[in-house]
Amino acid sequence: MAKGNVSLSVVRRLPRYHRFLKDLLNAGTVRISSGDLSAKMGLTASQIRQDLNCFGGFGQQGYGYNVKDLYEEISKILGLGKHRKAILLGAGNLGRAIVLHMDFSSRGFELVGIFDSNPELVGLKVGSLAVQDSAGLEDFCRQHHPDVAILCIPKEAAKSTAAVLVRYGIRGFWNFSHYDLALDYDGVAVENVHLGDSLSTLCFRINELEKAEKE
């Protein structure tokens, strides 16, 4: 059913489809056509049909798509039902907020450990977990085999920490550090979230808009 290699552009749209379908489902909508969905989402009907057909024919001619079925198909494609184990490294402001703010279980993960090397943070309760000393990281990984590490650590620590974690069997990184954790390892997935880059981009675009107005 899952066809070969789907482009990253398509993959990045899947969670968005998922969100919109969830809303439709909550609103009690039973069926939707690619045309109606495209209007809601601000893209073309063609693109929606192309995207979905990377994974299978989920629609029905003359009818459209069943909202519930499509929602569940996309959940399955994304693998959100898996509850892989995740650990957080770095229990600073951002790290703690991510723990408290994110709904991991609906995104395919379960947070099983929080680590920090700062003795002042060790023992602190964040949500239902207490911060552990990073010294115990290796033992923890041997025992629990986490799949994913969330990096909320300083830039300087990111590269070496990631290397160590790969040796401990980590399969994916959700990287909030300012270090570009890319391509370095094979068979390991990386999502870099550069909040600073996003803010800089916003700055640029506001400047552009202002320039455009002055003309």
Next chain:
Amino acid sequence: MAKGNVSLSVVRRLPRYHRFLKDLLNAGTVRISSGDLSAKMGLTASQIRQDLNCFGGFGQQGYGYNVKDLYEEISKILGLGKHRKAILLGAGNLGRAIVLHMDFSSRGFELVGIFDSNPELVGLKVGSLAVQDSAGLEDFCRQHHPDVAILCIPKEAAKSTAAVLVRYGIRGFWNFSHYDLALDYDGVAVENVHLGDSLSTLCFRINELEKAEKE
């Protein structure tokens, strides 16, 4: 010097160039060729030269680029020296972490106000600012004319809040809410940061890697 409309793909790479150049600058590197930079960043030399030439000819044949000059040019292009006024809406875990974690001033902004409608949060000090009641938002905007609003509010509130803020003169949104704040307004820039989508994408990609290994 700034040429017409630069594609969003190019714009999104600018902050990354900026980061790498800052590192080079800190390391004391004086000059760099597009070839060397491309190797460091994991892209092609062609792309770097194309990207930079959207804004001007910053290099010199036979020499390459002067790191300090290029760094400053990109700062200028992004407009990071402007210190536009930003306000935060929603002082929950994520909002507070963003205040404490982000270096606004090096990204072209200055945080001038924090608002929340929860009376329990009003008065709370977050960094150097105290959380204000959302009821005072309009007055505040009239007086201070903030340019940007950071939205860390629930999905349900996002749409209407954004509409109100546009009326108060907001020019850009840094949107962390689960609502897709797009295209609704003309002349307003929006950066949607969907952390949940990023996590879902990571989930998908780990599953893909695992499948690939089993073959």
Next chain:
DNA sequence: TAGATTGTTAATCGATTAACAATC
């Protein structure tokens, strides 16, 4: 059946890469 809408192929558009003459 007639109307609607998909799945899919073909056409277009844009972004990336390659090539090379210009030039420091």
Next chain:
DNA sequence: TAGATTGTTAATCGATTAACAATC
């Protein structure tokens, strides 16, 4: 000058859009 490397044009690649036959 000879070597290096840019700026820029042309070629390629991939992603998006359009079109339409298949079919519910």
